[in-house]
Amino acid sequence: MSLVILLILKFTMSNKFISMVLIRRILQLRDEGISKNKIAELLKIHRQTLDSYLNKITDSGKSYPQLLQLSDGDLSEIVHPTSIAKADKRFEDLEKRFADFKADLDHPGVTRKILWEEYQKVNIEGYKYTQFCEHFARFMQISKATMHLTHRPGEFMQLDFAGQKLRYIDRVTGEVIYCPVLVCTLPFSCFVYVEALPSMVQAQLFSALNRCLEYFGGVPRNILSDNMKQYIIKNDRYEFSFTELADQWSVHYNTNLDATRPRRPKDKPTVENSVYVSYLRIYAKLRHEDFFSLKELNERIQMLLVEFNKTKFQKLPGSRAQRFLEEKPFLKPLPAEPFTIKYTTKAKVQFNYHVFLGEDKHYYSVPCKFIGQSTKIIYDQEDVEIFIGFQRIYSYKRDYSQNYTTIPEHMPEKHQKYNESIGWNEDFFLTFAAKIGENSLNAFKKVLESRIFVEQSYKACLGLKRLSERYGNNRFEAACMRALMGSRINYGMIKNILEKNLDKAPIDNQNTLPDITHDNIRGPQVYV
Numbered sequence: 001m002s003l004v005i006l007l008i009l010k011f012t013m014s015n016k017f018i019s020m021v022l023i024r025r026i027l028q029l030r031d032e033g034i035s036k037n038k039i040a041e042l043l044k045i046h047r048q049t050l051d052s053y054l055n056k057i058t059d060s061g062k063s064y065p066q067l068l069q070l071s072d073g074d075l076s077e078i079v080h081p082t083s084i085a086k087a088d089k090r091f092e093d094l095e096k097r098f099a100d101f102k103a104d105l106d107h108p109g110v111t112r113k114i115l116w117e118e119y120q121k122v123n124i125e126g127y128k129y130t131q132f133c134e135h136f137a138r139f140m141q142i143s144k145a146t147m148h149l150t151h152r153p154g155e156f157m158q159l160d161f162a163g164q165k166l167r168y169i170d171r172v173t174g175e176v177i178y179c180p181v182l183v184c185t186l187p188f189s190c191f192v193y194v195e196a197l198p199s200m201v202q203a204q205l206f207s208a209l210n211r212c213l214e215y216f217g218g219v220p221r222n223i224l225s226d227n228m229k230q231y232i233i234k235n236d237r238y239e240f241s242f243t244e245l246a247d248q249w250s251v252h253y254n255t256n257l258d259a260t261r262p263r264r265p266k267d268k269p270t271v272e273n274s275v276y277v278s279y280l281r282i283y284a285k286l287r288h289e290d291f292f293s294l295k296e297l298n299e300r301i302q303m304l305l306v307e308f309n310k311t312k313f314q315k316l317p318g319s320r321a322q323r324f325l326e327e328k329p330f331l332k333p334l335p336a337e338p339f340t341i342k343y344t345t346k347a348k349v350q351f352n353y354h355v356f357l358g359e360d361k362h363y364y365s366v367p368c369k370f371i372g373q374s375t376k377i378i379y380d381q382e383d384v385e386i387f388i389g390f391q392r393i394y395s396y397k398r399d400y401s402q403n404y405t406t407i408p409e410h411m412p413e414k415h416q417k418y419n420e421s422i423g424w425n426e427d428f429f430l431t432f433a434a435k436i437g438e439n440s441l442n443a444f445k446k447v448l449e450s451r452i453f454v455e456q457s458y459k460a461c462l463g464l465k466r467l468s469e470r471y472g473n474n475r476f477e478a479a480c481m482r483a484l485m486g487s488r489i490n491y492g493m494i495k496n497i498l499e500k501n502l503d504k505a506p507i508d509n510q511n512t513l514p515d516i517t518h519d520n521i522r523g524p525q526v527y528v
Contacts, residue, residue: 020072023079026053031064053079090126091135094119098139112136153188154330156258157220159209161228162275164283166196166301168291179294184212185274186220189323192274194282194305196297200228203341206249210338213253216324218331223250224258244344252339254332281308340380349373353410355386361402365410366393426454429461436473443480446489460491467491471498478503 165178179196291297347355354363433444468476479497
């Protein structure tokens with residue numbers, strides 16, 4: 001009896017192997033054109049069994065040579081389908097409900113028994129409770145499958161805010177102030193950076209990221225965060241966009257920004273684990289310590305952080321610090337200067353050819369040809385840059401006064417002339433003339449002295465100035481020398497000399513007036 005059972009077991013265990021040999025032989029014979037009856041006779045199998053195999057082979061849509069190239073497993077799936085459970089209509093119906101059942105379990109008070117009772121009400125012929133739980137448990141195991149991720153050195157940095165905050169005490173008021181804590185991790189080495197921040201606003205976040213990269217001594221190729229609002233504008237499964245400040249930061253450090261899927265913390269498991277370990281290595285040791293400033297708190301965190309990174313791994317060789325030494329050469333170099341936060345605003349060029357920076361209540365001029373156009377102003381603590389489209393039309397050092405900064409070249413021509421006239425005075429013209437020569441200086445002096453009110457001579461001096469610019473300093477100096485030979489001097493005289501080229505003619509000393517000074521000349525003393 002035992003021998004019979006043994007033979008049956010042996011046949012059952014080897015039946016699949018024998019079947020595949022038979023199937024391949026059937027394929028070879030059919031490919032040679034052997035009839036079905038002849039094949040059944042040669043292989044000693046029932047004709048009906050042969051037909052069932054050939055029907056499945058025909059349904060596959062593959063030729064005999066193609067089928068012969070398949071592995072035993074793939075060929076077996078064609079002639080011996082194994083998806084028995086899916087053939088059951090009850091299972092097909094239940095399988096469609098698994099995802100909803102899983103979501104329902106997250107609601108308070110919902111159990112598998114409740115889910116089965118609801119399932120039975122709409123599926124009277126469905127599975128009983130035991131079988132329902134068996135299939136559902138198998139689905140839940142598959143859905144909880146985890147994937148081992150292999151990280152390359154220098155490829156990613158993951159960041160997140162810890163769920164728990166740290167605190168310090170205001171020394172003046174005694175108020176306990178709670179601080180958000182930023183945690184950053186390099187997944188390859190698990191090297192960690194931790195810092196407490198005054199707040200979670202953008203300026204504080206990106207300043208902390210500057211210090212984080214300085215702590216690492218390099219820049220990873222990618223930065224991965226979750227959907228923190230300081231970082232992400234929009235994020236769904238297939239599309240996300242970052243804030244303008246985040247884009248500026250990434251360009252400055254030449255790194256790529258990336259984000260996890262919404263509500264998927266497992267997309268950044270390394271930093272999630274680092275947050276947990278920081279509770280053990282840092283938070284726990286601070287619980288009985290008091291700090292009276294954020295600076296004191298961060299100095300203590302830095303001390304504990306060094307110990308944290310040097311602590312030996314439990315299941316891996318070495319420590320985070322040792323692994324980081326392997327990773328650091330793969331980080332990109334830091335830029336020469338840390339990122340400076342730039343702010344952006346829009347302004348329209350007003351009719352006075354200025355744009356208004358509302359934060360400082362200051363006006364900056366732009367070339368008058370841009371009047372009426374919209375500009376983008378990008379500014380930081382030091383500089384102000386004004387753009388139209390992608391063209392930077394002007395830049396300034398930032399002025400925090402509530403005033404105007406005006407470049408003369410930005411004015412229309414009429415405004416430039418008017419602005420120039422505001423600065424006219426006696427010293428202005430004399431300084432100008434002195435740069436040309438002594439004769440020019442004396443000519444300007446005589447013109448300035450020719451009117452009772454000196455301001456009345458400014459237009460004549462302006463005319464002389466333009467003559468010098470038109471004819472050049474050398475000719476103007478020569479014209480002034482000739483004009484000074486007369487008893488009086490004015491703008492028209494010098495203009496006439498230059499227009500008729502008299503300044504180029506030689507001076508005839510004989511034509512000058514003779515010296516008539518002699519003893520017979522009565523002086524003013526005669527009329528006393």
